[in-house]
Amino acid sequence: MSDTLLDLFDRDEIAAIFAHEVAHLEHYDRRRCLFMLLAQWLIVLVGVVAAPVVIHSIDLGLQSWIPGIWFFLIWLTLSVRISRHQAHEAESDRRAVELCGDGPALARALTKLHALTRLPRRWPLEMERTASHPSLARRIQAIEAAAGIPSPPLAAPVVVAARVPDRFVILGPERIEWLDGVPPETPHEPAAVREAAASARVLRYSELISLRVATAGAGGKLALVAIERDGTTHSLPLREEDVGRVQAALDRVDARLTRGRRGSVHHGFIASALSACLLAVTVFSAHIATLMLPGLIAAFRQNPAALVALGVTASAQAGLWFAGLIDQSGWAAWAPAYGPSAPRSEIGLAWLAIGILGVCALLLGVARAREAPESRRVGIGLTAGALGGLGLLAWLAVVVSALPGPVAARLHDAARAMPSATLALWGCAAALLLVRLPRARAGAATLAILGVLPILVGSTWFADRFVRDPLRVSNRSLTSEAREAVTGSQIHLDKIATGLRVSPSGSRFALQAWAGREEDDDTDDQAPARAPMLVGDFSGGSRPIEGDDLGFLDEGRALILVSTSKTAELKILDVTEPSSSPWRVVLPPVANPRLSVDASAGTWTVAGVDRQWSHAIGLSGRVGRTPSRPAGGRCRAPAAPCSLRAASPMLPAATPRSCRRSACRGRRCAACRASPDPGSPSFP
Amino acid sequence: MRGMPGLTGPWLAFLPLTPTQWELWRLSPEGPRRLAASRGPLSCLATPIDQSTVLCWSVQRGTTLLWRVTPSSGAVEPAGSLSFWGRNLQIGPDGRLALLSPEGAVLLVDLSSRALTRVRLAGGTPRAFTVVPAGGRIISLARRPQGSTVTAYELGQLTASAPR
Numbered sequence: 150m151s152d153t154l155l156d157l158f159d160r161d162e163i164a165a166i167f168a169h170e171v172a173h174l175e176h177y178d179r180r181r182c183l184f185m186l187l188a189q190w191l192i193v194l195v196g197v198v199a200a201p202v203v204i205h206s207i208d209l210g211l212q213s214w215i216p217g218i219w220f221f222l223i224w225l226t227l228s229v230r231i232s233r234h235q236a237h238e239a240e241s242d243r244r245a246v247e248l249c250g251d252g253p254a255l256a257r258a259l260t261k262l263h264a265l266t267r268l269p270r271r272w273p274l275e276m277e278r279t280a281s282h283p284s285l286a287r288r289i290q291a292i293e294a295a296a297g298i299p300s301p302p303l304a305a306p307v308v309v310a311a312r313v314p315d316r317f318v319i320l321g322p323e324r325i326e327w328l329d330g331v332p333p334e335t336p337h338e339p340a341a342v343r344e345a346a347a348s349a350r351v352l353r354y355s356e357l358i359s360l361r362v363a364t365a366g367a368g369g370k371l372a373l374v375a376i377e378r379d380g381t382t383h384s385l386p387l388r389e390e391d392v393g394r395v396q397a398a399l400d401r402v403d404a405r406l407t408r409g410r411r412g413s414v415h416h417g418f419i420a421s422a423l424s425a426c427l428l429a430v431t432v433f434s435a436h437i438a439t440l441m442l443p444g445l446i447a448a449f450r451q452n453p454a455a456l457v458a459l460g461v462t463a464s465a466q467a468g469l470w471f472a473g474l475i476d477q478s479g480w481a482a483w484a485p486a487y488g489p490s491a492p493r494s495e496i497g498l499a500w501l502a503i504g505i506l507g508v509c510a511l512l513l514g515v516a517r518a519r520e521a522p523e524s525r526r527v528g529i530g531l532t533a534g535a536l537g538g539l540g541l542l543a544w545l546a547v548v549v550s551a552l553p554g555p556v557a558a559r560l561h562d563a564a565r566a567m568p569s570a571t572l573a574l575w576g577c578a579a580a581l582l583l584v585r586l587p588r589a590r591a592g593a594a595t596l597a598i599l600g601v602l603p604i605l606v607g608s609t610w611f612a613d614r615f616v617r618d619p620l621r622v623s624n625r626s627l628t629s630e631a632r633e634a635v636t637g638s639q640i641h642l643d644k645i646a647t648g649l650r651v652s653p654s655g656s657r658f659a660l661q662a663w664a665g666r667e668e669d670d671d672t673d674d675q676a677p678a679r680a681p682m683l684v685g686d687f688s689g690g691s692r693p694i695e696g697d698d699l700g701f702l703d704e705g706r707a708l709i710l711v712s713t714s715k716t717a718e719l720k721i722l723d724v725t726e727p728s729s730s731p732w733r734v735v736l737p738p739v740a741n742p743r744l745s746v747d748a749s750a751g752t753w754t755v756a757g758v759d760r761q762w763s764h765a766i767g768l769s770g771r772v773g774r775t776p777s778r779p780a781g782g783r784c785r786a787p788a789a790p791c792s793l794r795a796a797s798p799m800l801p802a803a804t805p806r807s808c809r810r811s812a813c814r815g816r817r818c819a820a821c822r823a824s825p826d827p828g829s830p831s832f833p
Numbered sequence: 834m835r836g837m838p839g840l841t842g843p844w845l846a847f848l849p850l851t852p853t854q855w856e857l858w859r860l861s862p863e864g865p866r867r868l869a870a871s872r873g874p875l876s877c878l879a880t881p882i883d884q885s886t887v888l889c890w891s892v893q894r895g896t897t898l899l900w901r902v903t904p905s906s907g908a909v910e911p912a913g914s915l916s917f918w919g920r921n922l923q924i925g926p927d928g929r930l931a932l933l934s935p936e937g938a939v940l941l942v943d944l945s946s947r948a949l950t951r952v953r954l955a956g957g958t959p960r961a962f963t964v965v966p967a968g969g970r971i972i973s974l975a976r977r978p979q980g981s982t983v984t985a986y987e988l989g990q991l992t993a994s995a996p997r
Contacts, residue, residue: 655967
């Protein structure tokens with residue numbers, strides 16, 4: 150409590166507020182604080198100690214799940230604390246009345262506090278359920294009940310004229326009347342207003358779930374807003390001078406409203422838990438973009454619309470994955486390029502979890518909508534709007550993706566890569582179905598049908614019929630059998646090595662040895678710069694050899710490629726006596742060269758790119774022969790949006806790191822193939 | 834081959850960008866020719882598996898697909914599939930193929946009989962990141978915190994024969 154508040158509050162009000170805070174201190178006794186501290190330390194310990202131990206020493210097959218489990222534990226702890234907070238505040242108010250024995254003082258203090266901090270007297274419906282504190286109106290009711298102060302009904306009807314002409318509201322002891330078409334000169338008497346009104350709608354308070362003064366419109370004008378149990382909303386613009394009178398009348402009728410039921414279970418907690426679980430599992434295994442919107446909305450606003458949308462998107466996404474209609478996505482899909490990948494069974498388990506959690510969210514949302522029909526429309530705009538926007542964006546992305554062509558192939562790939570084009574629309578449709586209006590149902594049906602189209606485009610049927618790409622035909626599984634291998638011999642090197650080359654019998658090996666600097670990439674084709682070659686055998690001997698690449702001809706001889714900016718040289722070396730070279734041939738300069746040797750046929754191939762990285766270069770010849778010009782040629786790169794980055798005889802993927810994204814229009818040129826056919830034109 | 838970097842993949846639904854597509858091209862002095870396109874990352878061996886054929890592989894949906902590509906004719910034919918993500922496919926001096934499974938097991942591929950031999954390496958050695966079959970052995974290269982380890986594993990009887 151600040152000095153300002155101490156100055157503004159009366160002594161009995163200050164005492165009441167202090168009593169409320171003392172009640173908090175009583176609640177958080179030594180045992181409870183110790184328990185909370187231990188829980189916090191346990192979470193930290195699980196993250197700092199237990200998780201690494203499990204990851205590195207116990208092979209449970211759960212390694213990739215541990216971050217998700219840890220995230221869930223943190224969320225669960227925080228949720229348990231937050232879920233009890235509102236009840237704890239109400240308990241503290243009651244205890245404060247006991248301690249100070251002055252309920253009205255506490256009510257006055259809280260009223261002043263809300264006025265000073267510009268908090269509304271009554272929360273919106275969803276906020277009433279999820280806020281940390283009860284609304285002021287509810288707190289005053291509870292304080293009066295605890296203090297034994299009778300709450301008299303409204304003594305006489307209160308007539309309220311709207312800020313706009315012709316409209317009135319009469320707040321009676323048992324019901325509220327909304328009157329339209331009242332002539333301006335009508336006296337503000339209940340009977341006269343009723344008599345003069347062109348139309349009237351009478352609602353018993355028990356038919357309403359919310360009746361409060363709220364801001365309406367961009368200008369922050371005040372209005373009296375009533376919500377019926379089926380979600381129908383009524384609003385009357387208020388004049389500022391009437392607000393105090395209306396609030397006082399509402400204080401008298403508040404207890405007669407039908408409050409939105411919380412349900413037989415703690416709906417909000419379970420909904421939030423489900424949503425957090427789904428998000429945690431999805432982050433590591435699926436399209437987070439698709440589930441993030443409904444997941445976040447459902448986690449923070451546990452309304453039926455968000456839950457139903459989340460349930461439909463999650464369960465449908467899992468179903469589509471199991472049916473093979475969408476591609477693997479999430480971080481797991483990209484693991485092969487960046488490190489060890491998750492086992493397939495683990496990914497299947499993750500998808501199963503997503504599907505089950507999705508069905509649970511759907512059932513919870515439907516149950517909540519049945520149990521509390523008034524909540525059907527809550528959050529519809531946010532959920533349906535966000536998902537509809539995402540769905541349309543994904544549709545746009547699918548269409549834009551097809552433009553570079555070939556259209557059918559790219560449409561097919563885009564439809565599989567962007568399940569949001571289907572799932573977001575289905576989620577939006579599910580949310581709209583909660584609104585029992587023919588227009589909403591027609592919109593939902595349209596969206597559902599639109600969502601089916603990307604599924605059709607991404608199906609095998611579409612690929613077989615329209616795409617016709619050789620890499621899309623079916624490919625049979627190889628038959629498998631198991632063998633064991635025992636360690637024969639082993640050599641330890643004190644350098645980081647890549648680019649393993651092996652002699653025909655496996656008795657010798659060659660490596661590129663990097664002194665003290667570890668390369669992140671475990672694909673040895675992507676070494677960024679020349680590293681010294683090291684030739685060794687399993688007796689322990691090894692010697693450095695100058696060269697860019699090496700291929701064994703037999704157990705004692707190897708072909709070495711040495712490349713500089715001006716020339717390249719290919720030579721035979723006796724690996725036991727590298728100083729002697731019985732044969733060598735000079736080649737044109739080649740950047741990023743790769744040597745391939747076919748020892749049995751006695752042929753060699755060198756491929757790379759030219760110094761301008763605009764052409765692939767392929768050169769070939771026979772070992773021991775020195776032609777005037779090696780066979781091969783310069784090959785122009787495809788008219789791709791970016792230039793060549795590397796080349797080799799049968800070129801593997803090369804690094805696209807330096808591709809300029811803007812020039813690539815979203816694609817990157819990874820490699821090309823040079824033709825080393827002996828019959829092709831000689832090198833210019 | 835063309836493609837888009839992977840890290841944007843999971844967020845594609847938010848961005849109106851072209852999704853990943855890997856294309857196989859033949860470059861020759863007559864000009865480039867597009868042979869095929871794949872949804873998953875596509876790579877080809879640096880060394881041809883015979884005089885006219887190169888082996889390429891793509892990974893998608895947790896499966897590794899092998900393809901025979903004949904550059905002269907532009908033919909792309911299926912060579913078999915593996916029900917996991919294969920890593921670091923290598924061809925040995927005698928033409929045998931080896932790759933690593935996600936669990937670190939070595940797999941020898943015989944394209945002629947479409948057979949796959951799963952070889953479990955003896956324990957106690959660092960996890961291999963490259964394996965090359967040679968003679969009756971498998972040579973592996975593994976990394977340690979302060980260096981590397983080259984190990985020769987004895988296979989004894991091999992069933993996977995050389996594809997050339």
